Amino acid sequence: MSELRFGILGCGNISKTHVYGITNSDGAVLAAVCDVVEEKAKALGAEASVPAFTDFDAFLDEVDAVTLCIPSGMHSDYAVRAAQKGKHVLTEKPIDITLEHGLKMVEACEEAGVKLGCISQHRFTKDMQRLYNAVQNGELGTLVQGDSFTKWYRSQAYYDSAGWRGTWEFDGGGCLMNQGVHYVDMIQWVMGGVRSVQARTRTVMHNIEVEDQAIAMVEYNNGAIGIIQASTCTYPGMAERIEVHGTKGSVVVESDRAKIWVTKEVADHEPFGPSVMLGKEHVLEEDETTATWVKAHKLQIQDFTNAVRENRDPFITGRAALEPLKVILAIYESSHRGGSPVHLEELVP
Numbered sequence: 001m002s003e004l005r006f007g008i009l010g011c012g013n014i015s016k017t018h019v020y021g022i023t024n025s026d027g028a029v030l031a032a033v034c035d036v037v038e039e040k041a042k043a044l045g046a047e048a049s050v051p052a053f054t055d056f057d058a059f060l061d062e063v064d065a066v067t068l069c070i071p072s073g074m075h076s077d078y079a080v081r082a083a084q085k086g087k088h089v090l091t092e093k094p095i096d097i098t099l100e101h102g103l104k105m106v107e108a109c110e111e112a113g114v115k116l117g118c119i120s121q122h123r124f125t126k127d128m129q130r131l132y133n134a135v136q137n138g139e140l141g142t143l144v145q146g147d148s149f150t151k152w153y154r155s156q157a158y159y160d161s162a163g164w165r166g167t168w169e170f171d172g173g174g175c176l177m178n179q180g181v182h183y184v185d186m187i188q189w190v191m192g193g194v195r196s197v198q199a200r201t202r203t204v205m206h207n208i209e210v211e212d213q214a215i216a217m218v219e220y221n222n223g224a225i226g227i228i229q230a231s232t233c234t235y236p237g238m239a240e241r242i243e244v245h246g247t248k249g250s251v252v253v254e255s256d257r258a259k260i261w262v263t264k265e266v267a268d269h270e271p272f273g274p275s276v277m278l279g280k281e282h283v284l285e286e287d288e289t290t291a292t293w294v295k296a297h298k299l300q301i302q303d304f305t306n307a308v309r310e311n312r313d314p315f316i317t318g319r320a321a322l323e324p325l326k327v328i329l330a331i332y333e334s335s336h337r338g339g340s341p342v343h344l345e346e347l348v349p
Contacts, residue, residue, distance in 0.1 A: 097172025166208030
């Protein structure tokens with residue numbers, strides 16, 4: 001097929017990352033941008049040298065695929081409308097803020113025969129993929145623990161900068177749904193899915209409706225346990241991190257880079273336990289294309305472009321994107337119940 005014509009819906013902060021990803025992907029071209037705020041649409045359109053729209057239906061006429069860069073609670077409505085017009089959909093995380101709406105997106109795209117993908121760019125980084133493959137290949141043995149930490153900082157000004165931030169209606173949650181969703185997805189993906197959670201969330205630092213602190217004890221489908229923690233209160237912000245421990249070794253990935261990678265074969269040669277210093281082969285070089293947020297987005301947009309052109313599923317499908325959403329919603333439900341266990345199978349749209 002000819003080049004896939006992308007359109008960006010929503011011209012806020014993340015939209016420029018999508019401009020970069022689209023314009024640097026083979027077989028893709030940015031054809032239009034759209035925003036209900038005319039000034040934002042015109043500004044991004046001028047910067048990217050493409051037509052700018054405020055009318056969504058007119059915008060759809062100019063594109064083959066839409067990237068959704070709008071508030072999370074609006075994803076379903078626009079994804080369904082795009083699918084009904086035969087347009088492929090790539091949405092920012094999370095897929096939506098409720099399972100009901102997420103499933104509507106999945107089913108609408110399946111019925112229309114179009115592709116649906118959800119941004120989770122960390123899955124495309126070199127060391128995260130190496131970790132996933134190591135788990136699949138048994139390099140770490142039987143998994144016993146998997147932990148995820150997203151301890152960031154956001155000022156009150158951040159939440160005040162857009163009316164949808166920090167609201168249940170449009171943001172769908174706080175430090176977990178907006179910021180923590182990335183590494184929630186990483187840990188559940190690597191560990192093979194979550195069975196149940198026990199959690200507490202609270203709001204301690206910001207004037208917002210949603211949580212700015214969350215912590216959960218997690219049981220995975222394979223019987224392993226772990227911790228999921230998220231915050232926007234940890235000044236000045238810490239590097240996000242996952243830790244995976246198995247019977248044969250441990251791996252710690254921080255900001256998508258392996259910091260610790262040690263297996264039992266190495267440890268057996270250490271009289272007092274393993275050294276946790278990394279071998280050179282485990283460290284990302286500074287110029288690796290997977291080393292930055294923007295370039296990881298580009299890798300996912302390239303995969304989505306290829307999926308459309310090759311008529312295959314994208315690496316991260318809409319159905320796959322429902323899994324981290326289930327985990328987060330289960331954490332919220334557990335906290336609502338005072339920390340009682342919630343099994344993910346209880347969550348019915």
